Amino acid sequence: MKKIITITVISFITIITVMQTNAVFAQQPAQSQRWVCLDAKWCNDQNSGCSKRDAHRAKLSVKQDVKPLANSDSYVIECLATQGGQICTTGNRDTDRRVYGVDTTGKTNVEKLSSVVQYRFEGIFQSDGTALAPNPSRSNNAGIIGPFEWQSYTPSTISRKFIALNYFTQNNVTGSEGGQQQGTFSFENASRTCVAINWDPYGRVFDSQTLEPIPDSIVTLLQKRQDDSFSRVIADDILGGNIENPQTTKENGAFSYVVPDNIYRITVSKSEYIFPNVLTKLNPAYSRIYSDIYRGEEIIQQGRIQHRDIPLDHVGSGKTYPMxxxxxxxxxxxxxxxxxxxxxxxxxxxxxxxxxxxxxxxxxxxxxxxxxxxxxxxxxxxxxxxxxxxxxxxxxxxxxxxxxxxxxxxxxxxxxxxxxxxxxxxxxxxxxxxxxxxxxxxxxxxxxxxxxxxxxxxxxxxxxxxxxxxxxxxxxxxxxxxxxxxxxxxxxxxxxxxxxxxxxxxxxxxxxxxxxxxxxxxxxxxxxxxxxxxxxxxxxxxxxxxxxxxxxxxxxxxxxSNDQKNKDSQQYNANPSSVPQSGMLLILLIILVLLGGAAFLLGFYLYNKNRMPPQMM
Structure with missing residues (x-):
């Protein structure tokens, strides 16, 4: 009897504790995220308004239509397009852990980007381009932060978007149909699709005949030395040491070098291909896609970054696939x-x-x-x-x-x-x-x-x-x-x-x-x-x-229209793997030939059978 009473009391206490825990959860306000797009201008553009011209920088400012929350800590965040979709980061491992947490392997977003696209964050600066800016930064009474200059590096060309993120405290509100709909903050209804900065590649390696990009090409940048010789550009040649050389092209054949003013050359190597391309072997349709064709001559870099597309002559066979x-x-x-x-x-x-x-x-x-x-x-x-x-x-x-x-x-x-x-x-x-x-x-x-x-x-x-x-x-x-x-x-x-x-x-x-x-x-x-x-x-x-x-x-x-939608749906469901009309005719022709052959063989068999002597049947 005492055991039953003891178990009953413990169960009662446990139920009360769980109810109190749920009650505390229902009463405690939670933190939710709210973000807005920032206006971003590439600092390599002459009219960007940046403190200096830099292909790895973007000038960030608040848009006038939708701003961060007033008098609030605002995190500046860079989102990068990857093969698996966008990944966003504050650029700092500890700050990423605070905002986004870590994945199952213990990696923060900046560490994932470093692994996936060789991303490197180089700093967020005040408008003078030199003094470091805090992240988060406190917005003023009008919801303004910045302007800032954000600098980061990836060896390949990747689209970027920039946002400002705030946290706000939810207030629990019971919905008319039951369930807690939390958050009474008045949100804007404006579209929140940010404009991407597309940093164009500085060149692509492509097949001189098919005009398709060539992946896995080894592109090496050479710099002219004082004795007029050329040797590979190394980190000591670049202020800050930010260079990957040589580069291996991805599926789009692109390569990208941001280097100071000087005289350079490029070499390319790829199995079953020849560099430089022979002029007469370049398909004349190339001009629809490529420009500034390069065949090994000197490149004078002065001011704006030079662009070169590099054709290679194919001596083997192969096929590339789109992705x-x-x-x-x-x-x-x-x-x-x-x-x-x-x-x-x-x-x-x-x-x-x-x-x-x-x-x-x-x-x-x-x-x-x-x-x-x-x-x-x-x-x-x-x-x-x-x-x-x-x-x-x-x-x-x-x-x-x-x-x-x-x-x-x-x-x-x-x-x-x-x-x-x-x-x-x-x-x-x-x-x-x-x-x-x-x-x-x-x-x-x-x-x-x-x-x-x-x-x-x-x-x-x-x-x-x-x-x-x-x-x-x-x-x-x-x-x-x-x-x-x-x-x-x-x-x-x-x-x-x-x-x-x-x-x-x-x-x-x-x-x-x-x-x-x-x-x-x-x-x-x-x-x-x-x-x-x-x-x-x-x-x-x-x-x-x-x-x-x-x-x-x-x-x-x-x-x-609804009629067209239904029509297309019925057509697709009826023939999910549609074959062109010429393909259908070919299929019918093959079927007729097979049936004709079968009929001929059957007739030939019956004819021979009828001619056989009775003792052999």
Whole structure:
């Protein structure tokens, strides 16, 4: 009897403790992130207003339309496009740990960037370009910080965006449908897609005949010495020692050297290629893509950085494949998805597709089915592209999900397709396309906290950027497991959800959230891709005007009506691996030949059988 009483008392105390812990969590205000874009100008431009001309610097200032919070600590952050999407950093390991945490290997974001793109942060300076600036910096009464000059280095050309980040304290507010919708700060509704600084490459190595970029070429910069000889440029030749020499070109064939005024030469080596190129072997179509052709002559560097493209003559055989080498992926908050990046090849054909997320309340990642073609564009001659998708008219379980990158024939300006035999007999070697898949970025969240197929009540919900281990925003589901997060409190960059209860935590991708709540979202006509503020007010993006194509004969830019959408959906579902009409005719011809051959063999067999003597039958 005493044991029963003791166990009952301990259980009662435990329940009270858990209730008090949850009550404390509900009462304590949480810190959420708010960020705005900074205006950035490349200091290598003559009119940048920088303290000095420097290809590794950017001048940063506050935009007048959307500013940081007044009288607040504001972190200045650089976001870089990588092959896996954007990664943001304060440039400092300790500050990154405070803002973003560390990944499962213990690395901060600046350390990840150092590993992925050989990133090196070199300082954030006051407007005079020499005195170091604190990060974070305190904004004034008008929300102004800076201007600053940010300096960082990567050996290859990478797009950058700059933001200012503030923290604000949430106030718990109970929503009308249950669940805590935290945060009463009045957010701006303006689009928060920042403009990227694209630091152009200072040269590319390419095939003199196919005009395709050559990866894995070894490019070495040589400097003229006092005795008129040339030798490799080393760190001691550069103020600050910031140089990687030689450089190995990536998939786009690009190389980049920022050096002081002097006289230089470049050498290039690559197996099965010859440098310098023979003038008569250079395809005349090169001028559509490349300029300042280099064949080994002296380069006089004076003032603005010199640009050189280097053709190599091919003496072997081979094929390169298109890919996206870096990109930013975000939304504009009001229904538009934006992918801005760089492909390995010039003028690639890029197709954007939506996918259907199949309903599932389980823990496994949901299956996704390619649904319909949304838009087709071409990259420019540098491989740069920007594709914008209007998601406001998507169906309830339809999200943006894939882009397909297809190589074009740089000599004829047409897309490179495979014939029937290439597809059937050699699908790997003949592949001319690559596919990149994306998680959706919902601009509005409403549903239930599913864990292991069951709805979990009173559960902590956190929004985490994909490159961060610190919450961007936090709330809590109600006693029914219901919660919602309005658009003001969601990031424009890719994120994930985390549910936590009594020491337990599980990560939920945005696809999984949509799959788990598919029935609720569909029956309540919830628009996860439409801006909806805390008061239920919505805002929808306007449809973009069709843009002129680089290749009008091969580029499509459709604004879909519902009828057209249904038609395209039915057409795609009926024939998901569509084959060109000529391919279909070829297939029919082959089938007819095979049937004719079979009929001939059968007839020949029956004829011989009838002629055989009875004793042999």
């Amino acid at each position: 996206v080498i870096n990109y930013f992926y975000e939304t504009d908050k009001v229904g538009k998805g934006i992918i801005e990046g760089q492909s390995s090849h010039p003028f690639v054909l890029i197709k954007a597709y939506s996918v259907k997320v199949n309903s599932s309340v389980g823990q496994a990642e949901p299956s996704r089915t390619r649904y319909r073609l949304l838009k087709t564009i071409n990259a420019d001659k540098n491989g740069s592209f920007k594709i914008e998708i209007n998601q406001s008219n998507f169906e309830s379980n339809e999200v943006f999900g894939e882009i397909e990158v297809q190589k074009t024939d740089l000599l004829t300006q047409s897309s490179v397709s495979q014939n029937f035999f290439e597809k059937i007999l050699s699908p790997v070697q003949a592949a001319e396309t690559t596919t990149l898949k994306f998680e959706p970025i919902p601009t509005y969240i409403e549903g239930f906290t599913y864990v292991s197929g069951q709805v979990m009540p009173s559960t902590k919900v956190g929004v985490y950027l994909t490159f961060s281990e610190k919450p961007y925003y936090e709330t809590q589901s109600d006693e029914k497991g219901y919660f919602k997060i309005s658009s003001e409190n969601l990031p424009t960059m890719p994120y994930k959800l985390r549910y936590g209860l009594a020491g337990f935590q599980t990560t939920v991708s945005t696809s999984k959230f949509i799959a788990q709540n598919a029935k609720y979202i569909g029956s309540n006509n919830i628009k996860v891709n439409t801006f909806q503020d805390i008061n239920g007010k919505t805002q929808i993006t306007s449809s973009p005007s069709p843009k002129k194509s680089l290749f009008p004969t091969s580029t499509v830019n459709k604004n879909y």
